Amino acid sequence: xxxxxxxxxxxxxxxxxxxxxECRSLDFQATTMFWYRQFPKQxxxxxxxxxxxxxxxxxxxxxxxxxxxxxASLTLSTLTVxxxxxxxxxxxxxxxxxxxAEGEKLFFGSGTQLSVL
Amino acid sequence: DQQVKQNSPxxxxxxxxxSILNCDYTNSMFDYFxxxxxxxxxxxxxLISISSIKDKxxxxxxTVFLNKSAxxxxxxxxxxxxxxxAVYFCAASEWSSNTGKLIxxxxxxxxxxP
Numbered sequence: 001x002x003x004x005x006x007x008x009x010x011x012x013x014x015x016x017x018x019x020x021x022e023c024r025s026l027d028f029q030a031t032t033m034f035w036y037r038q039f040p041k042q043x044x045x046x047x048x049x050x051x052x053x054x055x056x057x058x059x060x061x062x063x064x065x066x067x068x069x070x071x072a073s074l075t076l077s078t079l080t081v082x083x084x085x086x087x088x089x090x091x092x093x094x095x096x097x098x099x100x101a102e103g104e105k106l107f108f109g110s111g112t113q114l115s116v117l
Numbered sequence: 118d119q120q121v122k123q124n125s126p127x128x129x130x131x132x133x134x135x136s137i138l139n140c141d142y143t144n145s146m147f148d149y150f151x152x153x154x155x156x157x158x159x160x161x162x163x164l165i166s167i168s169s170i171k172d173k174x175x176x177x178x179x180t181v182f183l184n185k186s187a188x189x190x191x192x193x194x195x196x197x198x199x200x201x202x203a204v205y206f207c208a209a210s211e212w213s214s215n216t217g218k219l220i221x222x223x224x225x226x227x228x229x230x231p
Contacts, residue, residue, distance in 0.1 A: 006160065032217050043121075044161070044206065044221040093160050097217040105151070106219055108160035 003027055004096050006109025013084055014117055021079045021112045023094030029074035030096035034106065035067075038091040050077040084116045120144045121209050123222035130229050136194040138225050140207035143188065149212035151219065152181060152192045155204045164205075165192070168212065197229045 003026040011019050023033055031052045036044040048069050049057040056069035066088075068080040081088055091113050095106040122141045130136045140150075148169040153161035167174040167181045167190070174181050180193045194201055204226050208219040 034217065043223045046218060049216070049218065091158070105163055105166065106217070107163065111158065111160045113158055
């Protein structure tokens with residue numbers, strides 16, 4: 001299957017700092033990538049849709065000024081958590097969309113565990 | 118408003134037996150459904166999918182059944198293996214809307230005992 005690479009896998013930072021997470025599609029071009037967040041023992045919640053060359057579309061309740069998304073190329077999307085606080089501690093996962101004959105598929109990165117002290 | 122629900126948070130099955138994971142949805146616009154397997158601190162791995170024009174899709178040990186009238190789908194794993202122990206998420210999308218958004222259920226933790 002398609003490979004989506006996400007880095008870093010784990011980040012521990014102090015409150016108030018900014019953290020950048022990268023998501024790369026390694027063997028295909030992804031015009032659309034998605035960013036999800038998962039709190040412990042909860043579902044994956046869609047945060048935003050990242051479109052190459054245009055502004056991201058954020059889900060209701062997600063602060064666009066806090067979670068900056070940049071999709072500068074067809075293989076790279078970045079999520080920057082600005083001025084991180086302990087409540088931002090979560091597991092962040094990116095995914096890339098591939099349209100297939102029977103329906104589309106999403107391939108996920110390995111995720112980033114963010115811990116804000 | 119939870120549009121996709123997995124009401125069983127956990128399931129324990131003996132190795133070799135069948136595992137049945139259930140998922141219900143409320144949005145009648147969903148027309149494409151997927152199952153993902155997830156280990157802790159890792160991204161989900163795609164398992165199997167089904168479109169709303171079908172009621173069954175099979176791939177090896179995995180079979181997904183869709184009951185549109187009941188807005189219910191299930192994943193059958195047979196025979197279950199210890200390596201199948203993980204969290205299983207069902208997800209739904211409006212394929213026809215072309216947005217690519219997936220709505221996930223809360224997940225069911227499957228434990229397969231040797």
